[in-house]
Amino acid sequence: MKRIALKIAILAIVASTGPAWAGDSGDAGARNCTWCHGTSAQGYMTAPRLAGQQPQYLENEIRSFHDHTRDNPFSKQFMWGAVAALGPHAAHDLALYFAALPPKPANDGDRALADRGRTIYLQGIPDANIVSCYACHGPNAEGVRNIPRLAGLAYFYLKARLRQWGQGYHATASPMPMVASQLGPDDIEALASYLSFVK
Incomplete structure (x- = not known):
């Protein structure tokens, strides 16, 4: 039932994105994102937190959805259509908007694995x-420019992304x-757990 409800919500977004995102980079575009990413952009299990994310990274990812280079299953199913009519100026404005929102940690990993x-x-x-x-994502997993913030992202999302890259x-x-292809399942569990608690 939950999967059906999620699909209906996504279809509602995709159906409503065309006119709003094509010509309006303001509130309408952000409202469309809230269906999956939440009203404060803190995300859900399968939809990442956008609040506090690096703006250049967000802009690059929107472009990769649009160009179909981000090709994992959820991207294909949900994001390719959601950004199809989103122009570069609107993408830029949305990236700045989400980057300015205060991030909160998901705190949903396994605390016993966080030290590892x-x-x-x-x-x-x-x-x-x-x-x-740390070498790329920074000492506090804050990211830099087109390298994403990992701090506080949801355990489930991080784990899924690491597996998909692998x-x-x-x-x-x-x-x-x-x-990611060099990480074992236990390494992925530990990393995803730790990062979910980072503020």
């Missing part, structure tokens, strides 16, 4: 030749597909 996840984040896994996440989706997001 923090170690992986800060030190990498030398035995597997995996560099630290499976070869969104291959243009170098070096993530290569890095």
Whole structure:
């Protein structure tokens, strides 16, 4: 039942995006996003938090949805249609709007795994030749420019994205597909757990 309700909500967004997003980069575009990402852009299990995200990253991702280079299943099913009529100016304005909202951590990971996840984040896994996440995403997982903020994203979302990169989706997001393919299931669980608690 929940999956049906989610699909109906997404269809409502897609159906309503054309006129509003094509010519209006203001409130109408942001309202369309709230169906899945929440009224304060804090996201849900499968829809990421947009609040506080790096604006350049958001803009790049909107472009990758539009160009169909972000090709994981949820992107194809929901976001490709949602941004089809979204112009570059509207995308830019939406990215700035969401970046300015205060982020909150999801706090939904496994606390027992958070310490191990923090170690992986800060030190990498030398035995597997995996560099630290810190090197690109920053000491507090805040991201920089077109590298996304990971701090506080939902455990379920992070875990799904790491698995998808490991499976070869969104291959243009170098070096993530290569890095994620080296992570074992336990590493992914630990990382996703830790990042969900980062403020």
